[in-house]
Amino acid sequence: MKYIDEFRDGALAQRIAAAIAAEADPSRRYSFMEFCGGHTHAISRYGIGDLLPPPVRMVHGPGCPVCVLPIGRLELALQLALERRVVLCTYGDCLRVPASGGLSLLKAKARGADVRMVTSPADALAIARAEPAREVVFFAIGFETTAPPTALVIRDAARERIPNFSVVCNHVLTPAAITHILESPEVRRFGTLLLDGFVGPAHVSTVIGSRPYEFFAEEYGKPVVIAGFEPLDVMQAVLMLLRQVNEGRADVENEFSRAVTRDGNVKAQALVAEVFELRRSFEWRGLGEVPYSALRIREVFADYDAERRFGLVTRPVADNKACECGAILRGVKQPRDCKLFGTVCTPDNPIGSCMVSSEGACAAYYSYGRWREIPGVAEA
């Protein structure tokens, strides 16, 4: 199929795999973090791990919006749906995330809450227009990619003076999280987590451009390759990172030149800046408080901020003590290092956030790759 099969071509993959194997120095190790869950998913789904030589290791990063959403924030959605009886609209990914007491939005729906899955915030605004007697709240999650459409509906709602629509804004920012990982003790001091470079998410960069990553390359000496989500994109990005490391370079390179520019989508950036401002700090599940890592709705649009409108207060909720999601999201541990993985924590009964979304490292591992751990099966 046009624009899909071209990027999943097996023969071409073998050629890139051969180039990667030739480039990788067998006497050393290379660890590259794919920041985004979309890449984690692609690596697992297409079996890219099988095509990489032993010295090259992929570390799964925290770029899965559902995975990093703290339980306390999810409970705001549950509270709105169950106690305030609003029409709670959100993306499909959010519905199954477990909160405390085994509750999720899907289970709240079964208890009579009006929870609706939408594929765009515009659908939520349309519901508000169609049902003026109901309070309609859009529970917004996601990185820089989904922030512009949220900003757009808030601006539209304000222009049309729609009184029954508001948004809980949980949008988070990629560069802040990468800085946080690079500043973490595992990387800075103990050297337990070796990171030789990053695969940057292309869809984020279609909005923010490649420029924000130049800082990491300069300040931390880590190469960044911005890559698309097709398997060949990921393979090519790994090859580009390897070449940079071997040549002693730390540049920002753009594998996804078919859509990403240095400056990104300036219009979308202006829209986001008009509606949102930086939060001083925001909790990420697994990473803890990360300074200047999230967006909130500006004062001028306060009427459309559900947190203000409903006087919501976020209470921190601790994760299961045995859950290793935090270490996994920072790239310090692998899913199999967690005692809960595959025993009590499975995609059908997720304990930690990494098991919830198909983009989470644990779910991807469990669904696509757990046979690798079992002797005999892998060789079959």
Added chain:
Amino acid sequence: MSSVRSGYVRALDIKHGRVDLSHGAGGRAMAQLIEQLFAAAFDNEWLAQRNDAALLQRPDGRIVVSTDGHVVSPLFFPGGDIGCLAVHGTINDVAMLGARPLALSAGFILEEGLPLADLKRIVDSMARAARDAGVPVVTGDTKVVEAGKGDGVFITTTGIGVVPPGITIGGDRARPGDAVLLSGSIGDHGMAVMSQRESLAFGSEIVSDTAALHGLVAAMLAAAPDLRVLRDPTRGGLATTLNEIAAQSNVGMLIDEAAIAVRAQVQAACEFLGLDPLYVANEGKLVAVAPAGSADALLRAMRAHPLAREAALIGSVVDDPHRFVQMRTRFGGRRVVDWLSGDQLPRIC
């Protein structure tokens, strides 16, 4: 005793009328609905007897029975509707044990307010599907629920069939070394329905593959009487069906992504919504497991049938106590094709 003058009782207003609670109350309105709509459409000797049950001749052989509730939304979708789906679905469940389907029963739960025109369209489609398949609807039931307590119409059909001598088919019969075959492209039905859903509606030419497969099954059994497993990958798609067979037979499977046909439009719609076609429903496809030696004959017989022109050998059964379904990806890697957890939901990015 004088009878009501003809013309005095008004005929059912199918054009503008709607289902109301009296249509399920057991009185004249219900009798009229059955007479003018259901019996008129299905029109066969068993219904003509006007009994609450159908009297059938005892078939010669082992009897198969299966039942299936249909709750599709929207009721009409490209390539079909809930009516023909209710006929095909149950015929296929009966056929998947190698049986020749003999008769169907149909239970309707109608929601108050359903336009009679819609009901007629559904019942006519059902009658057409039953007639084309040569499997009569011999008995039925109608209930009406209050507005808001149904989704237009729910249809439960039960089918009976008879298995020819010498044929034994079951989900527990796959053996290591067996061939796994698939009758055609996957994901068409699920994406056809999804393209019509209010929140996702997208323009496409995807058409449901809904079809009765008993004719195909008969042709396959003639070519390969040693066929071991047949199953139609409906809800949960091909991935779920393969996992069910692996679990029932206590084996693993190794399949080849490149051998599995997915139409370009279905592939595009799945990409767009972040869905995996392996988990999307089909209503006119089947998976077959047969001894490797019979695979060629089976494949030839399938490809000679109009409902399986694109049939393909997609993999083999392997010895694996963990019962994994593994797939060689088109890309050259290998991965597990797992059970679906929860519902398949569109992803945000």
